Amino acid sequence: MPVILSPSVLSADFLRLAEEIHDVRGVEYLHVDVMDGRYVPNITFGPKIVRHLSTLGIPLDVHLMIEEPERYIEDFIGAGAHFLTVHPEASVHLHRTVTRIRELGARPGIALNPSTPPQAVEYVLADVDLVLVMTVNPGFGGQRFIEGQLPKIRRLRAMIDALPGPKPLLEVDGGIDPETTPLVVDAGAEMLVAGNAIFGRPDRQEAIAAIRAAAQGR
Numbered sequence: 001m002p003v004i005l006s007p008s009v010l011s012a013d014f015l016r017l018a019e020e021i022h023d024v025r026g027v028e029y030l031h032v033d034v035m036d037g038r039y040v041p042n043i044t045f046g047p048k049i050v051r052h053l054s055t056l057g058i059p060l061d062v063h064l065m066i067e068e069p070e071r072y073i074e075d076f077i078g079a080g081a082h083f084l085t086v087h088p089e090a091s092v093h094l095h096r097t098v099t100r101i102r103e104l105g106a107r108p109g110i111a112l113n114p115s116t117p118p119q120a121v122e123y124v125l126a127d128v129d130l131v132l133v134m135t136v137n138p139g140f141g142g143q144r145f146i147e148g149q150l151p152k153i154r155r156l157r158a159m160i161d162a163l164p165g166p167k168p169l170l171e172v173d174g175g176i177d178p179e180t181t182p183l184v185v186d187a188g189a190e191m192l193v194a195g196n197a198i199f200g201r202p203d204r205q206e207a208i209a210a211i212r213a214a215a216q217g218r
């Protein structure tokens, strides 16, 4: 299956961000991990960097790992987020948050931690454009893929397929490389985040081609 690729800039060299992103040209999205040091034990960057990234010609898939994301959605959408994804545990009124994201002109997404059940998204599934399954615990790049998440990806695939209307994309994030790609694609994922497996390689175009080939079963 052809996949939608979203390389995670978390693994890029931050001093050379523009050149790093030029190296991954041709990908469908750029995955941008925003962390606040509270929802996850790491801090990255805010809307200012997102605004700069938005000028580089690749639509942004912004993953908010922050508490009370509703306080910042306007800033991140103003900064150019195409997809804006939040975690249900971080936002008490999740339906209001995803509805607001759409009203402000971005495409809402929901992210599930390894311990979060698929039922957490059941009643907002029809209101989002993206469901992101974490296959590592959020906070850091370069962690090991958690294989026990595959049944959850399958379950979400079935839930999404059963929706009568427009269907959100099913994205997987964490430990994706040419070995794990066939597993998640078989389970029904159609959009893949990869940090280390792309920016950690010397030839980024070769790394991208290897993941695309693995998804196609070649």
Ligand code: DX5
Pocket: 008, 010, 011, 031, 033, 063, 136, 137, 138, 139, 140, 141, 142, 143, 173, 174, 175, 176, 193, 194, 195, 196, 197
């Ligand atoms: C982890 C982030 C991921 C991370 C993926 O909290 O959500 O997007 O950058 O990195 P890799 O592909 O190296 O596991």
Ligand code: ZN
Pocket: 008, 031, 032, 033, 063, 173, 193
């Ligand atoms: Zn992410």
